[in-house]
Amino acid sequence: xxxxxxxxxxxxxxxxxxxxxxxxxxxxxxxxxxxxxxxxxxxxxxxxxxxxxxxxxxxxxxxxxxxxxxxxxxxxxxxxxxxxxxxxxxxxxxxxxxxxxxxxxxxxxxxxxxxxxxxxxxxxxxxxxxxxxxxxxxxxxxxx
Numbered sequence: 756x757x758x759x760x761x762x763x764x765x766x767x768x769x770x771x772x773x774x775x776x777x778x779x780x781x782x783x784x785x786x787x788x789x790x791x792x793x794x795x796x797x798x799x800x801x802x803x804x805x806x807x808x809x810x811x812x813x814x815x816x817x818x819x820x821x822x823x824x825x826x827x828x829x830x831x832x833x834x835x836x837x838x839x840x841x842x843x844x845x846x847x848x849x850x851x852x853x854x855x856x857x858x859x860x861x862x863x864x865x866x867x868x869x870x871x872x873x874x875x876x877x878x879x880x881x882x883x884x885x886x887x888x889x890x891x892x893x894x895x896x897x898x899x
Contacts, residue, residue: 781889782843782851789840789854792861792882796833799875800826825868832861843890851890858886 803826820828839857842850862883869876 782893785854785886785889786840786843786850788882788886789836789843789858791840792858792879792886793833793835793837793840795875795879795882796829796836796861798833799872800828800830800833802826803829822871825871828864829868832857832864836861855887855890858883858890862887 803822805826836857839850839854843854862880865876865879865883
């Protein structure tokens with residue numbers, strides 16, 4: 756008795772990451788991470804504004820600003836990141852596009868801020884890198 760091939764072949768990928776639940780879950784997680792990164796930014800900003808003694812003193816550094824200036828940069832960026840993270844969680848398409856741009860800006864700011872607080876900066880850089888990846892991979896709403 757000869758066996759015939761199964762009527763339906765193996766599942767084929769359409770080549771779109773939109774079919775992946777991992778990509779959609781990554782977008783939700785990116786929204787949460789942007790909220791967390793926003794909260795970190797607000798904390799870093801308030802700490803820098805409140806006291807010049809909180810962060811390391813750097814003498815000969817190209818991106819040397821007053822600690823208070825760094826505080827304001829992080830505070831404003833943190834508030835904007837939090838708003839965008841909330842927008843992503845609400846499913847706003849504008850927030851996904853803005854999330855990629857602002858996560859990239861946050862990544863660059865934290866890289867420049869690296870000598871002041873290396874551990875916080877590296878954590879924020881890692882969060883921003885994942886957010887950019889997750890928002891760029893999930894194209895379910897963009898291509899639907």
